[in-house]
Amino acid sequence: MSSIKVAVLGATGMVGQRFVQLLQGHPWFEIAAVTGSERSAGRTYGEACRWVLDTDMPLALRDMPILSSADQLDTPLVFSALPSSVAGPVEERLAAAGHVVCSNASNHRMAPDVPLLIPEVNPDHLGLIAIQRKQRGWSGAIVTNPNCTSTPVTMAFRPLLDAFGISRVLIVSMQALSGAGHPGIASYDAGDNVIPFIGGEEPKVESEPQKMLGALNDGQVINAGFATSAHCNRVPVLEGHLECVSIALERKADLEEFIAALRKFRALPQELCLPSAPAQPVIVRAEPDRPQIRRDRNASGGMATVVGRIRPCALFDYKFVALAHNTIRGAAGGSILNAELIVSQGYLG
Amino acid sequence: MSSIKVAVLGATGMVGQRFVQLLQGHPWFEIAAVTGSERSAGRTYGEACRWVLDTDMPLALRDMPILSSADQLDTPLVFSALPSSVAGPVEERLAAAGHVVCSNASNHRMAPDVPLLIPEVNPDHLGLIAIQRKQRGWSGAIVTNPNCTSTPVTMAFRPLLDAFGISRVLIVSMQALSGAGHPGIASYDAGDNVIPFIGGEEPKVESEPQKMLGALNDGQVINAGFATSAHCNRVPVLEGHLECVSIALERKADLEEFIAALRKFRALPQELCLPSAPAQPVIVRAEPDRPQIRRDRNASGGMATVVGRIRPCALFDYKFVALAHNTIRGAAGGSILNAELIVSQGYLG
Amino acid sequence: MSSIKVAVLGATGMVGQRFVQLLQGHPWFEIAAVTGSERSAGRTYGEACRWVLDTDMPLALRDMPILSSADQLDTPLVFSALPSSVAGPVEERLAAAGHVVCSNASNHRMAPDVPLLIPEVNPDHLGLIAIQRKQRGWSGAIVTNPNCTSTPVTMAFRPLLDAFGISRVLIVSMQALSGAGHPGIASYDAGDNVIPFIGGEEPKVESEPQKMLGALNDGQVINAGFATSAHCNRVPVLEGHLECVSIALERKADLEEFIAALRKFRALPQELCLPSAPAQPVIVRAEPDRPQIRRDRNASGGMATVVGRIRPCALFDYKFVALAHNTIRGAAGGSILNAELIVSQGYLG
């Protein structure tokens, strides 16, 4: 299989850099183009990108010219790390022009004909691509991945919903600084502090899982329909979002059944052995004090959701903690896995 | 009014040091004795105490000899910062010998005849002292203050319970490192991390508010009776516990009424102008991103609870954030305010 | 004495906020005007300033309109927290118009006729004001305070230079995040990291002490003339710059003499009891592990330099550690003390 050329939109930002990092040495994909803001366009990636990740910028990218988002691309697959302030029309134009756009931006996530995809959760939602193409007259497509805080809980909810039904969930997040991008949160604001507010985050966490866990019927996603409330907090850690969850089920489950449902969860990406798929989507840890953000965020290369502290809840049925790496599984890595599923299912070209 | 001599038990630990710091220059109380572990006893406080607070050790304490907990004390009032592994019998012996012991230890908090006291919440529970003395044949008494995580939410619940009734609350805490004492959490465990577990904490947070908000009838406290679930987390901040709360009320309240109930809350310590009482027990901040741990923990000298982000909850009625300084209002400062109430109500000597 | 009206230029930034905070309740000065960028001008301080300090914004400032730097001011005294990109001409215009400008900006620090002032170090350099006025035809004046990293070492060097002479000093700084202003360093760059570079800082630390410790002769400052090398580093702390110093003296001093020279140092601000003057300019701590940034930065309200770990050096004569609060003594507080000296010496009006 010869490699598929891809472009990364918004490649100089925090998530853009993660795309570049994770795509280095990818067995299927090869970066052929990167785009940046007007200020960056025309310079090389090495000149314009203030690289902030801990591994070095891939050598192959250093001399790659940065295109503007208005430039034409000739890669069949495009990853979008654009900010939501500009992503909307750029992604639409590219999809219309025949590109499959795997986007981390929030703009199209809730559009009825756009898959909001976690491959382990709702691979069948790729069926929306046909609707999207028909309705919009596009030859390409837009496929989105959820918000970094929606991701770990939705992965944990999938097997629970299937086994027991879900009636209500309360989610309190403790989110890493990298979630705000770079420069993002000022260090003087972050140090020795918790900021109990993240603009626009709670509505996303309350709505996105509903769509992903909904059933696709007759070309329409019917939301899962359980009630959700979210509190979102910024805590002084670099990477990794940890979430405390209280969940009420529709059918009673004893503790062993509940844990077993999470532990035995495997899905299509695992079956297909997609390159970025973790061996297990959800890793359950038995220690009383795990998952911890720093010690568990890189489980399975940052692609697994780690769950722990599963115990009864006095108000709901169970409470637990879920963790995932926010810029890997929750952003660039999630989008790359989406692309892998798209390719494997024949939606590209 | 001449000053009342007090002793501080366990004076070399994190909370013991806060007692020493806060009692310096106190208008009513003067430290006349300090106790420490067997290892410290016989040395001076200056020699034996590894002082960790940011203000200097009070000069007057440097040459004070450290007594052992077996020594006799001649102060009518005793503050206990003893670890729960040793506090039980020591405090009982002192109460039997006529001392009023204001204890931060958890040992006696839930005993039916021991007041678990926040002066703004349940000052009438001091009535248990008479029962305690009678039942136990003591001339002194033990009065406890709650766990540092129970404190801020209970202060916020008092006016809400009175105005609207409370049926259910879910609490997710983000707790400071100082809550584990000194040395407490290893820096290698704390940095760039969240630890979603604090041993023994959740049961305390689920039970203590019930007792404090309960009614004292015929010498018995009838628990408040609302259902509570708590998730407790350790976050990398130095001081201040922040808690996300979702609350269901018994009677409907609109948002303005809810906020007004918190804002207008004043109680006996404010009326009596007790020296350590904050002007308002609960400060409500209107900014979308407050309270923040570092910026609000020292409100009113660390004695106020700061509440913010009051908004509707999709599962309960409202959600909000509450914050208090864990070693001031949540420990030593709370205990000192308890003593001030005890003195003002004539329970001392 | 009725209060002197002052203006704060650049009042919405990190140092500007410190000026506002420290001037609240000042016994001599009262803020009558604040200026901000074009974006802020015309709005109130409460609207335009994203207040980042831990105490609340002073009530009196909330409704104060923000002027632009082009507006005329009618305060005899002006504090400048302007960024160096704009401070130069603005400060000159104000000085020409009769204002005494106490500036934290670097623009005029090294001008031969501008005092670079630490009141304990070189109060006689105020004599340059006469030269400045004569040469420039100004009725006002510009007086500057040094860089936040130059300040603590220069305060420590004064008594050492007087007692023993100084031939060489090597300085390695560990500087707080607040030194970069707000938003300054991104939290993602700062966490779990040391950045061994601060643009433009080392030349300042190598030159400013020379001028301050130089002698004023015939209207000219003759630099102190000892050789200096500086390494500047950014460390993940919020406030306080700590510096490791190795120093070679011109005349031999034994360790006791060296320590005594620092300990007994008092200067004009202490003699005059200026409101912001610390009781001792240099506090020497004897513990092996002090000063520590968090525990000592607020000594004497952040206005003292704290020195410790004084010991022989294998290459120079002695080595020690010096610490001061970078936005208080090293910026706004230093500038306010400068103004107090200026007023007390009759240079205002």
Add this chain to the structure above:
Amino acid sequence: MSSIKVAVLGATGMVGQRFVQLLQGHPWFEIAAVTGSERSAGRTYGEACRWVLDTDMPLALRDMPILSSADQLDTPLVFSALPSSVAGPVEERLAAAGHVVCSNASNHRMAPDVPLLIPEVNPDHLGLIAIQRKQRGWSGAIVTNPNCTSTPVTMAFRPLLDAFGISRVLIVSMQALSGAGHPGIASYDAGDNVIPFIGGEEPKVESEPQKMLGALNDGQVINAGFATSAHCNRVPVLEGHLECVSIALERKADLEEFIAALRKFRALPQELCLPSAPAQPVIVRAEPDRPQIRRDRNASGGMATVVGRIRPCALFDYKFVALAHNTIRGAAGGSILNAELIVSQGYLG
């Protein structure tokens, strides 16, 4: 080549865990035994070890019984992560019994007949083994690696000494929390703080490089003989020691020559392609703000020293910054590379 059985002494501590982590999958060595304190002995490694590293404890170790240090070992090679309070006699007994002990403990580092070894710096010092065996009548040997702070500077000094001679060096370290072991520094002491003192560290940094860079003549190491002064500081980062160095050379070198000497440095471990050897012992970075602790500590798997900010010094000839991972290259990884050299040179069995 069949694998060589090794034991790890003190395997439950911070450095012991690094040995276990780094030896997992090692091409030459296989852990056959681990020892721990009296309290741990008799339990399995999985039970007794509070694993603190971010990768999971190797499965193969979980059920391995922990031996006491008094037990007999049957591995030819022994790695010692023992605390210096107990390492001395234990290591001697094992060396006498025929084991080659690669020790991270400080006890024998400065003994005249014990190699203090960095394979890139002084591989010929292994010649001391013959002296040691003869003098002590041992069939085994003790070989030590230096203190974690001595390591990076000594690696950088090797090519500079060879090319230009060294007359004086001043070193100011900023050291990670993990250097104090686990639990080590209390989180309440570490947060938002710099502690300018590390007990016993400065003398090590001032003496160990002298020995390693000394010449072995007639069975004796003649110290390198340049004068050294060190200031050691603890900063709030997890891993990685960064050091500011000012260096005076014996022969003048222009900046390009100085940099080139570092850049082109290769040594025996690189020539032999030892499994743990980095491709370059010293990586020189040209960016003005590198190396940074978090972004460069893992260069070459934590086995390289990263140097940057090379520039002239007003007092010495040059100044620069050097960084290495303190528990990898500066401890367990350094010791493993020592063992690889020992094996490759035929000193084992």
